[in-house]
Amino acid sequence: MQQTVHEDGHLEHCPWLFEAEASEDQRAAQSRRQAALTAAGDTEIGERCFVAASAAVYPDRLRLGSGSFIAAHAYVTGDIRTGSDCTLNPFTTVRGAVRLGDGVRIGAHSSLLGFDHSTATDRPIHRQPLTSVGISVGDDVWIGSHVVVLDGVVIADHCVIGAGAVVTKDVPAWSVAVGNPARVIRDRRAAPKTAKAATGGADRLNEALAGFAVAAREQGAAVIARxxxxxxxxxxxxxxxxxxxxxxxxxxxxxxxxxxxxxxxxxxxxxxxxxxxxxxxxxxxxxxxxxxxxxxxxxxxLPAPDEDGFxxxxxxxxxxxxxxxxxxxxxxxxxxPISPVQRMTAGQLSDRLDRLPWREHAWSAGSWIDSWASATHWNLTHGADPAPGALETLFGWLLTRADPCTGMWGSPSRDGDRLQVVNGYYRLTRGSFAQYGLPVPHPERVIDAVLDHARNPRYFGAGRENACNVLDVAHPLWLCARQTGHRADEARAWAEQQLAAALPRWRAGRGFAFGPAPEGGGPGREPGLQGTEMWLALMWLLADLAGRADLLGYRPRGVHRPEPASTSPSPDKQRAQTNR
Structure with missing residues (x-):
């Protein structure tokens, strides 16, 4: 059979044909193009690779694995490293710090953006500094067309990302993820279910969530006015x-x-x-x-200050x-600025952390850290920096004191009850690791601990759930799911169970009740503002764990916001997050 010699434009759009069907002139031109790239900067290109002439390839560093292609009109900048047999299809954008494993296919018009703009309010956006955590994609991954992957995301091995998805958080191995924001809809290894079994319960929960969201928006003004x-x-x-x-x-x-x-x-x-x-x-x-x-x-x-001023x-x-x-x-x-926190020295902070009531009242210890770290966040927005080494002391103390068996701080009560420890974990990590955008230690062990606690009928028996206790499980599960896919199916099932139980508790025009009061207080069973605020945030966290948050049409932006709110305590933040 006579070999077909394609025009350059055809090969640029279908680079997988180049090895078998390119002419000698086309091969020579490709060699010159690759030589020019390697001569121009820190670039290494493996065997059997192809880089389209129409692609805009201006990297700080490029490592293109063997058998990999950059197709027509792709835009490639930053520090890009691919394994073997990867394809950046036509019109893809890959920028910032991006790592691809072996056998990664990126569909046309998709963007992997391994950097971000800061968004502080003290200067125009075009004057904001850039940040970069980086994107990591595992082996054997297919990213469909028109997908956007944001900075800081890890897509694990064997995943499929559906066309048009916007990937804002990590995707566990073997997942099929779709939507904006992307949510995992199934495991590629799972046997297909019948249409009735697969959609019946999910459809009912989806309808209930969507109906709740409409009702809550219609009645929100009345809930506040009462x-x-x-x-x-x-x-x-x-x-x-x-x-x-x-x-x-x-x-x-x-x-x-x-x-x-x-x-x-x-x-x-x-x-x-x-x-x-x-x-x-x-x-x-x-x-x-x-x-x-x-x-x-x-x-x-104001209450009397403690010895260290807070x-x-x-x-x-x-x-x-x-x-x-x-x-x-x-x-x-x-x-x-909050001056007692601004003035507290690293030594004073370390002493206070040692003296917090970790054994008898871990929730109080966690709430103290939440408040101190939040005060420091607000002070930083004022330009009021903490004492030298204070923030580093906080995170250093926490990282070295976390129990490797549970990932938590503090001790269970004498009867083995973990309520105080789990309560304290939520408050502590909300103000520190979550607010400052840092990975938590031992996330798999944390998931084990909170799922074990969530089986305690004393707090999670029928009709016993209150907003505080459910939040204290939901937030750690959600936070750790950004770092690991450990027991993801169990976390999702628990979230769906809590959603199904919580949705009927909305009271028309009155909102949510906090729920049965925890030991020591709480607003109780009458609908009010605290219960409504907490459960609205909880509904989003639970729905996001279940891959259904898009049905709510809202996203918390205040105390329970999912995004980091502050800057890193040290220049090591990027290394800490990139290596998570």
């Missing part, structure tokens, strides 16, 4: 439920709920008035926010989170 007390001093205040006293947290919860469901500030005040009220609560000397006086609904006295009072600690994030949602910020 908790507004127009007769309270100062021109009205928010309380958690009708009949309760006004609180700072209730005001912040109202802002979070309105942002989630309505995309605006609560209608009782203008955004400017909300901002002014919350900023006025902060003590200019310490930067702390006291609880409102029940008699006057005005700011009361506080142990629960309300003042939580206001660091709630007021800070409420103002952030309003496009503003705390007017003053």
């Amino acid at each position: 908790c507004w007390d127009p007769e309270a001093p100062g021109g009205g205040r928010y309380r958690d439920r009708p009949g309760d006293v006004p609180t700072v947290r209730a005001h912040c919860d109202a802002i979070e709920i309105a942002d989630l469901l309505l995309g605006a500030a609560p209608e009782q005040l203008t955004a400017v008035e909300h901002t002014a009220r919350l900023r006025a609560l902060q003590d200019p000397e310490t930067g702390l926010v006291a609880q409102l006086d029940p008699a006057t609904a005005l700011p009361g006295p 506080v142990s009072d629960g309300a003042a600690q939580y206001h660091v989170l709630s007021v800070g994030y409420a103002l952030d949602l309003l496009g503003s910020s705390l007017p003053h």
Whole structure:
């Protein structure tokens, strides 16, 4: 049979034909092109490779494995390394730090973006510095057309990413992932189910989630309005439920709920008035926010400081989170730095960490760290840097004290109950590792520990779940799932079970109740702002664990936001995340 000699354009779009069908002139031109690339910079190209003349290939470093192709009009920059038999199909964009294993196929018009812009509000976007964690793709992976993979993502071996997906978090091995944001819909190794078995329960849960989201948005304004007390001093205040006293947290919860469901500030005040009220609560000397006086609904006295200057009072600690994030949602910020945290030395912090009540009350220890780390985050936005070595001390202490058997801090109670330890883990990691975008230690062991705790009927028996206890399991599962696919099916099944149980608890025009109060307090079974804010965030975390978050149409942006909110404590952040 006579060999067909294709035009250059055909081979550029179908580079897999080059080895067998290119003419001598075409082979010579390809050799010259590859030689020019290797001469121009830090580039190595293996045997049987092809680089299209129309491709824009301007790498800082390029390692192209044998039998790999860069097809027509691809755009390649940064530090790119591929294994053997990889194909960047026409019009693909691969930029930043990107690692591909063997046998990776990237469909036309897809983008792997191994870098990102910072988005701080202190300067225009075009003046923001770039960051790069990097993208890692395993062996035997097919990425369909028009897919976008964002910086920091790991796609493990043998995955298939469906056309048009936007991959924002890690994908476990053997997964088929689709959608925006991408969610895992099945394991490639699993035997196909019948249509009825595969879709019946999933369809019902999907319909319930979508129906809930519509109802919650329609009723969000009424949920907030029922908790507004127009007769309270100062021109009205928010309380958690009708009949309760006004609180700072209730005001912040109202802002979070309105942002989630309505995309605006609560209608009782203008955004400017909300901002002014919350900023006025902060003590200019310490930067702390006291609880409102029940008699006057005005700011009361601050709690007495501890020896190192910070506080142990629960309300003042939580206001660091709630007021800070409420103002952030309003496009503003705390007017003053939180000075006791800014002044605390690395030695004082280390001593305090040693003295926290890890054995008897790990939740309090975790909440103290959450508040301290959040205060440091807000201080950094002010340009008020912590004492030298303080943040490094925090993360160094945590990394060296984590129990390798559970990945957690603290000790179970005498009867083996893990409630305090799991409670403390959520609060601690929310403010530290999650808020600063750092990987947690021993994620597989954490998943084992929280799934074991989630079987405790004392807290997770029928009708016993409250927002705090469910959140304390859901967030660690979600956080660790960004690093590992360990027991992903069990975590997904647990999340679906919790979703199915929680959806009927929404009360029209009143929202969610917190649920049966934990030992020591909690708002209880009456719907209110705290329960509604927590369960709305929980619904998103659970739905995301179950691969269904897109059905809700919202994404938390405040206290329970899934994205990191702050900068790394040290220049080692990129190495720590890249090597996770």
